[in-house]
Amino acid sequence: xxLARRTRRKETGLAALMLAPSLVVLGxxxxxxxxxxxxxxxxxCNSQGKACKSNGWDQYTDVLRSPEFHHALxxxxxxxxxxxxxxxxxxxxxxxxxDRYLKGIGIFRTIxxxxxxxxxxxxxxxxxxxxxxxxxxxxxxxxxxxxFPVIKTGLLNDKGTALTAVAMSSVxxxxxxxxIVVTAGLQSIPRDLYESAFVDGAGGWxxxxxxTIPMLGPTLLFASVVLVSRAFQAYGEVDLLTDGGPQPQxxxxxxxxxxxxxxxxxxNNDGLQATTAVLLFVVLLVLSAVQFRSFxxxxxxxx
Amino acid sequence: MPRKxxxxxxxxxxxxKREQGTIASIDSAGRGWRKVGRYTxxxxxxxxxxxxxxxxxxxxxxxxxxxxxxPFVPEHFTxxxxxxxxSQGNLGRYLLNSFVVAVIVTVAQVVTAVMSAYAFAxxxxxxxxxxxxxxxxxxxxxxxxxxVVNRRTVDSLGWLNSFQGxxxxxxxxxxxxxxxxxxxxxxxxxxxxxxxxDGLGHWGFLxxxxxxxxxxxxxxxALFAFLSSWNQYLWxxxxxxxxxxxxxxxxxxxxxxxxxxxxxxxxxxxxxxxxPVFAVLMIFQRQLVRGLTAxxxxx
Numbered sequence: 001x002x003l004a005r006r007t008r009r010k011e012t013g014l015a016a017l018m019l020a021p022s023l024v025v026l027g028x029x030x031x032x033x034x035x036x037x038x039x040x041x042x043x044x045c046n047s048q049g050k051a052c053k054s055n056g057w058d059q060y061t062d063v064l065r066s067p068e069f070h071h072a073l074x075x076x077x078x079x080x081x082x083x084x085x086x087x088x089x090x091x092x093x094x095x096x097x098x099d100r101y102l103k104g105i106g107i108f109r110t111i112x113x114x115x116x117x118x119x120x121x122x123x124x125x126x127x128x129x130x131x132x133x134x135x136x137x138x139x140x141x142x143x144x145x146x147x148f149p150v151i152k153t154g155l156l157n158d159k160g161t162a163l164t165a166v167a168m169s170s171v172x173x174x175x176x177x178x179x180i181v182v183t184a185g186l187q188s189i190p191r192d193l194y195e196s197a198f199v200d201g202a203g204g205w206x207x208x209x210x211x212t213i214p215m216l217g218p219t220l221l222f223a224s225v226v227l228v229s230r231a232f233q234a235y236g237e238v239d240l241l242t243d244g245g246p247q248p249q250x251x252x253x254x255x256x257x258x259x260x261x262x263x264x265x266x267x268n269n270d271g272l273q274a275t276t277a278v279l280l281f282v283v284l285l286v287l288s289a290v291q292f293r294s295f296x297x298x299x300x301x302x303x
Numbered sequence: 304m305p306r307k308x309x310x311x312x313x314x315x316x317x318x319x320k321r322e323q324g325t326i327a328s329i330d331s332a333g334r335g336w337r338k339v340g341r342y343t344x345x346x347x348x349x350x351x352x353x354x355x356x357x358x359x360x361x362x363x364x365x366x367x368x369x370x371x372x373x374p375f376v377p378e379h380f381t382x383x384x385x386x387x388x389x390s391q392g393n394l395g396r397y398l399l400n401s402f403v404v405a406v407i408v409t410v411a412q413v414v415t416a417v418m419s420a421y422a423f424a425x426x427x428x429x430x431x432x433x434x435x436x437x438x439x440x441x442x443x444x445x446x447x448x449x450x451v452v453n454r455r456t457v458d459s460l461g462w463l464n465s466f467q468g469x470x471x472x473x474x475x476x477x478x479x480x481x482x483x484x485x486x487x488x489x490x491x492x493x494x495x496x497x498x499x500x501d502g503l504g505h506w507g508f509l510x511x512x513x514x515x516x517x518x519x520x521x522x523x524x525a526l527f528a529f530l531s532s533w534n535q536y537l538w539x540x541x542x543x544x545x546x547x548x549x550x551x552x553x554x555x556x557x558x559x560x561x562x563x564x565x566x567x568x569x570x571x572x573x574x575x576x577x578x579p580v581f582a583v584l585m586i587f588q589r590q591l592v593r594g595l596t597a598x599x600x601x602x
Contacts, residue, residue, distance in 0.1 A: 008427065014505055015428035018418040022438070025415065025475035030441045033452030040451065097344060108345050111352060116591070117581040119534040121552040125559055125573040126355040129362060129566055137358055137374035137566075172355065180592055233447055236536040240556060256447050260537060273451045281448040288443075 034281075040274035052271045063275045068265070071250060072258040073283070075163065079254055080231035082167035083174070087227050088220065090171065091178025096212070098179075099186050109183065116176030120236035127169035128241055133157040156242050159251045166241050166252050170234065178223050185219030186212070221295040225288055232284055235260065255280045359577075362570035363388075370567040388558075388571035396547055397554035398579065400469075401533055404550060407470045408532040409525050416479030416524060417517075421509055423480070424487035425495060438477040447537070454541055464545040473532060479524050486520040487513060523593035526583075530591075533580060551576045 042059050043052040063069050094112050098105060115123065130138050133154025138144050145152045155165035189212065197207045213220075235256040238244055244253040244263050258264055259276045266272040362370050364380045388394065422428070423435055453472055462468035490513070498508045514521070539553040549557060558572045584591060 011426045011505075012428040015422040015426040015431075018422040018426070019434065021415045022419040022475040022477075022480060023434075025472070026438065026441050026477065028456070029453055029472040030444055030449055031437070033449035033456070034444050036452040037448055094348060097341075097348065100341065102338070102341065102345075108349060110585075110588070111349050113588075113591075114356075114581070114584075115352065117584045118577055119552055119580065120536055121555040122573050122577045123355075125555060125569060126359050128559070129570050129573075130355060130358060132566065135371060135564070135566055137362070137371065140371050140374050172352075175352065184592055229445065233445055235447075236552075239536075239540070240559060256537075259447065260450070260541065270451055270455070277448045277451055281445060284445055285443065 037274040038278050040271055041278045042275075043271040045269050045271040059271065059275050060279070063272065063279060068258060069276065069279070072253050072255045075250075075252065076232055076234070076254045076256075078163060079167055079170075079234060079252075080228055082164060083170050083231050084224060084227045086167075087171050087174050087178055088224060090175060091182050091223065092216070092220075094175070094179050095182035095186055096208070099183065112179045113176045113183075115173055116180060118173055118176075120173060121240060123173035124169055124237045124240035127165075127172070128156075131155050131165055131169075131241075157246055159246050159249045162242055162246055162251045166234075166237050169241065170231070170237050173237075174227060174230065178227070181223050182216065182219060185216050189215045217295065221291065224295075225291055228287055228291065229284060232256070232280065232287070255283075359570050359574055362567050363574040365567060367565065367567050370570075384567050384571045385575065388568050389575060392554070392558045392562075392568070392572045393546065393549075394551070394554065394558075394572060394575050397549050397551040398576070400466075400548060401550040401552070402579075403466060404469045405529050405532040407466070408473045409528045411470075411474040412476060412479050412528040413521055413525050415475040416483045417509075417514065417521065419475070419480045420483035420487055421505075421513065423484045425505070425508075425513075438480055441477045442481070450537070450541065457542055463542050464548040468542050469535075469539060469548075469550065470532075472538075473528075473535075476528075479528065482524055483517060483520060486517040490516055519590075519593065522587070522590045526587050526590040529583070530580070 040052070042054060042057045044055040044059060045052040098109050098112055118126070128136075130136055131151075131154070133156055136151070136154065139152050139154070150158055150161055155161045193211050193215065194207055197211050202210065232254075233256050234254050238252050238254055238257045239261065242252040244250055244257050244261050247263070253261065253263075255276070259266065259273050259280070261267070266276065358375060361375065361377055363385055364382070365384070366379055366381050367384060369379060419438075423431065423438075457463060457468045457472070460467075462471070494512060495508060498512055503511065533550075534552065535550065536552045539550045540556065543549050543553055546557070555572060555576055559569050562568045
């Protein structure tokens with residue numbers, strides 16, 4: 001009895017020792033700053049962003065009602081709508097295309113996953129070279145500018161196309177990730193299902209819609225949650241491609257860029273930054289919950 | 304369910320070898336025109352996916368004054384621009400910074416994850432479920448939310464422009480703990496019991512049995528940690544003001560801002576920044592797939 005208690009206590013001590021490093025880091029750099037940010041969010045600061053004072057919680061409602069927040073939220077939502085569905089469709093398309101036994105298919109798979117090797121900075125600069133308003137490479141090709149005159153003036157300069165252009169570079173940069181995840185998902189589908197569908201006379205398209213897509217459910221849920229959260233945290237591509245512009249409309253000022261961007265008006269105001277960041281967190285939580293819910297009804301989890 | 308068969312007998316195959324291990328293509332794989340069509344499609348897609356890379360490589364290898372004349376035609380090549388970008392853009396220093404930070408973060412994440420995962424998988428202690436729930440909850444918190452306060456913390460510790468500042472917030476993640484814990488839980492239950500009979504304590508069991516068995520998962524986590532750290536953009540941008548402490552990502556922004564009128568120089572810098580990660584990925588492709596799909600596919 002006493003022995004059992006002693007081993008129990010020894011195990012608790014050992015557990016504390018093993019958990020300590022993780023708990024310290026997570027506590028200091030995730031939990032504490034989250035709590036502190038929620039607290040900071042209700043403090044009003046002066047115009048230099050200093051001397052912050054508690055002043056009720058109405059800073060949250062103020063930001064929630066402010067036109068800047070509305071604008072950035074809409075831009076971010078548009079950005080997600082431009083990147084996530086297209087990214088998923090292209091990822092699934094590429095994965096299905098490369099999911100055959102053909103000579104040299106390994107090379108194609110490597111190429112399709114290769115954009116996973118480009119960081120957001122590298123990918124954005126590659127696209128900046130192609131699209132840059134005055135010196136972009138695509139603008140130097142005659143037939144392209146004749147076909148799409150807007151490329152001449154600069155896709156990134158035009159308030160109508162800037163966000164789409166940034167989204168394209170983002171879709172490209174995320175393609176490798178989606179391709180890898182979907183390919184792994186495809187390979188985990190039991191072959192018997194295709195065999196029985198084939199025996200039942202289902203053609204290629206039927207097998208795709210009735211076997212592949214339902215069986216990919218969990219994979220697609222995972223990929224879409226990741227892509228949505230990446231879209232809502234998009235910063236690097238905006239910082240490098242447009243600086244949130246073209247101004248004064250701020251056509252590509254996403255939520256994250258509104259908080260941390262060079263051009264941001266709240267850049268030096270910790271209180272307002274915290275308020276906006278906490279609201280971004282709430283938006284992301286709601287979105288993940290919605291995605292899990294709506295997928296949960298349709299997703300088929302393989303037993 | 305594998306069926307029992309006579310020893311030595313060839314397994315009966317309903318599908319030819321070329322279809323083994325792949326799917327969706329039972330009646331259409333690789334036959335005549337279909338095959339030609341598929342290769343054509345694959346090549347077109349390859350062209351589209353690789354086009355930005357192609358343009359980058361060309362721009363980086365062309366003499367400065369010719370970059371925008373025929374941007375997509377390979378004409379004259381030189382390594383001058385690459386060399387200028389390397390020396391003028393301070394890229395060696397940035398790459399070194401990124402590498403040091405990424406290695407520290409990777410080693411630390413694997414060690415902290417293995418230890419905390421061991422506690423959750425093999426030890427009994429009070430409030431275990433609650434502590435685990437807290438770990439999982441941290442997964443929901445996006446980095447952007449904690450950034451405001453983390454910048455203050457790092458500032459008050461005097462860690463702006465330092466390796467500590469760049470690395471310490473990322474030394475442990477709940478993702479790593481969760482990933483390794485899952486793998487520990489899949490080990491046979493009797494393993495710990497048998498090791499105890501042999502007189503192995505917890506540390507001995509961890510070192511001699513548990514760690515060697517989950518090495519592939521540790522590899523996947525290591526690669527994932529390395530890449531996430533290497534690709535950090537916002538954090539180094541916010542806590543770095545000294546030129547020499549930039550990582551390669553924030554350094555690229557400096558290069559792009561300073562040489563906005565020299566696209567070939569920027570592209571040469573971009574190429575130099577991209578190559579090391581590309582090499583790492585080519586070598587560790589398998590670990591990458593495991594790491595990225597950890598959340599998607601069971602197991």
